[in-house]
Amino acid sequence: MTTFILIMKKFMGDRLAITGLAIIVCLILTAFLAPYIATHPRDVFAVHPAERLQGPNARHVFGTDDMGRDIFSRVVFGSRISLLISIVAIGVALLIGVPIGLITGYYGNRVSELLMRISDIFLAVPQIILALALAAALGPSIQNVILALSFTYWPWFTRTVHAETRSLKNSIFIEATEALGIGAWRTIVFHVLPNVSSSIIVRASLGMGYTILTASVLGFLGVGAQPPAPEWGVTIANSRRFLPDAWWYATFPGLAIFMVVMGFNMFGDGLRDILDPRIRRAKR
């Protein structure tokens, strides 16, 4: 418990991590309260030709798009898509990657070796290229984006957890649990996992940001969410036909991506500094 309080104290003193957390909380609130925050919640999909391509004004704070839809409301509702994609994709990647990392790190046998080589294959190309190929093959939809991103992100968890587990394996307290006759599974779940959990949290936070970024790229390139979904990447792709005149059309969804990704990065970085004393020394 004292460790927890100590970590909380450090966390509260870290401006970066706190700002990141605040942004994440805002994102979650926006996603849940979207119908109340959006100024024109019923206009997210409705077409109003008379109001098309209006610049930011009192009625439409972020302006309107080529269908006369309120961009602010669409950005607000877009947060739901980004949050959904990142939570599910990272959740699935975590469920695949962490057990593999634990097992391969704990048992250094042939199977572990094979699994690690498989994860190397995934890491041999930038994630986005594999995700792009997979999403395009499966057909453009939000479900397939989630599938593509989780299927290509798990090796990052595996690698992180594997390395930590391997170094823990040589520590005295793990040797002690073995000497006490505690089974391997029990050791992994109750003694190794809690000790690697901080790295998992950091990796997950950075991964959430990265996943939102990648999902928007897939949307932008036309293999992710499809119009008329208010996804941020898709909106920016649509806006390109109306540039440079309708600058607001591309600007605000992009700012939303930027803020959210920055929030996750700041939170993840701050947390890593607090939880990992080795890095803290270098960063200060």
Place this chain on the structure above:
Amino acid sequence: MRFLLYVFKRIAYIVPILLGLLTLTFFISRVIPADPVALIAGGSASPEQIQELKRQYGFDKPLYQQFAIYVGGLAKGDLGISLYSRRPVMKDLADRFPATAELSMFALLISILFAVPIGVACALKRNSKLDHLMRGVTIAGLAIVGFWLGIMFQLLFSYKLGIFTLGRRISVPVPETVTGFYLIDSLLTLNGRAFFNSLWHLCLPGITLAVPAFATLVRFTRSGLLDVINREYILYETSMGIPRWLIIYKYALRNALIPVVTQIGLLIGYLLAGAVVIESVFDWPGLGIYAVESMLMSDYKAILGVTLIAGFICTVSNIVVDIVITFVDPRKLEQ
């Protein structure tokens, strides 16, 4: 001897990784629900014509046989025929590679040129105004999505200020082809007009692509140098009366830059991935646009080719970095 053995082992590692990647991509791109043959044949093709095309492209054979045929072709440097451009994929890739390589190398070069000195300055003047500013810049630089930044740059620098012209790689006659890199070709043929014009075209996409790389390198240079500067051997040298700049330049920086070199190796992959997106924004006729087009068209041979070349470049650059680092820091051999 041990070093040579290490180099050999690292190079031999490329083959299984690429074979694995090939298998993975082959089966990913063949889960395509859309029938690739129907795509080539068009809507008006009769069932006989479709059957004929299937035979022609080898789609009538079982999947594992198609895979074996593909790998066999690959061994001879044949990546098959693109379903869309109807040209050998190898030729398509070779035509487009210089554009992407020029863009990525330019981005890498400017990010190193700016990031390393700035990172050093931040480390030496810790908590100064510059340091705080750069911390903000690096955090923002890693969170900006490339296609949006590209569009914002276009809005500001091309439409509003009219500094840069948009579209493609060059707007004067293309220099005589030697390497396919316009900058190098125009230098070789002493074509000043083409050189400056292509440099001008390179600026906006290059800078857009360089932003995350710049942020990463500033970060690693700063933390690398801070890590070294507090070591005891630096204190020793200071107490010996060696001038500060000499200590930094000769003793600290060499150790500090090891993690930076590792990052440069990793960045080559990221730049390649970034190019996929940036090329679409700037209409840059490289591998990135080719990758996106082939994926949207379910042109699986082109997809395989692109993934393979990306995997090859990333793996090789990582291995080169590993070897360089082991050469610089032989302690790594022990690990």
